[in-house]
Amino acid sequence: MKPLGQTVRLTGKVKETIRKLDHRADQEIARPLRLVVAALMLRNSSSGDAQTIEVLICQRKPNEPMSLKWEFPGGKIEPGETAEEALARELNEELGIDAVIGRRVAQVHHKYRNGGAIDLQFFVVNEFQGTLENKIFNDVRWSPLVALPEYDFLAADLGLVRDLADGRLL
Numbered sequence: 001m002k003p004l005g006q007t008v009r010l011t012g013k014v015k016e017t018i019r020k021l022d023h024r025a026d027q028e029i030a031r032p033l034r035l036v037v038a039a040l041m042l043r044n045s046s047s048g049d050a051q052t053i054e055v056l057i058c059q060r061k062p063n064e065p066m067s068l069k070w071e072f073p074g075g076k077i078e079p080g081e082t083a084e085e086a087l088a089r090e091l092n093e094e095l096g097i098d099a100v101i102g103r104r105v106a107q108v109h110h111k112y113r114n115g116g117a118i119d120l121q122f123f124v125v126n127e128f129q130g131t132l133e134n135k136i137f138n139d140v141r142w143s144p145l146v147a148l149p150e151y152d153f154l155a156a157d158l159g160l161v162r163d164l165a166d167g168r169l170l
């Protein structure tokens, strides 16, 4: 038996293997799958005879990660919450409204380049009480569905944005 405190010499290959394992463990601990919910808040707008469906979109602040990208209002599900409860809470915190959460229309799994993965569920919101207030965003706008691809959306949203603009989802 070696006495305690004696240094064990590791070969370069063993050191490399340990370094890789450590690195993988760090990533898994630091970056669990984030469960996120977001709202497709819809309204009808009419000009003349034409009816357009508009959706509420929000721009992230300049000092946040993924700054100035556009997204749909929402956020992470907290422990003990259902997806609908989490979304109602987020809409209240971000926009000051009491929303009626409608049907779930899409679910997206996305891996960001920094290694973070998200599971994103989208719910329709057609009804809410209260006055919309921008509490945390750089900008908040109603956009016609067809105009959504003009905005610089978060990568995880791009497929959904295309489907909404092409009339494939709603």
Ligand SMILES: Nc1nc2c([nH]c(=O)n2[C@H]2C[C@H](O)[C@@H](COP(=O)(O)OP(=O)(O)OP(=O)(O)O)O2)c(=O)[nH]1
Residues within 6 Å of the ligand: 034, 036, 037, 038, 064, 065, 070, 071, 072, 073, 074, 075, 076, 118, 120, 154, 155, 156, 157
């Ligand atoms: N609300 C919302 N989040 C989205 C969308 N698309 C998308 O990739 N996300 C991501 C951005 C965030 O990483 C995460 C939402 O978490 P969050 O609302 O708590 O925002 P956050 O920036 O504080 O997140 P984090 O840095 O703490 O991870 O989901 C979207 O359309 N809406």
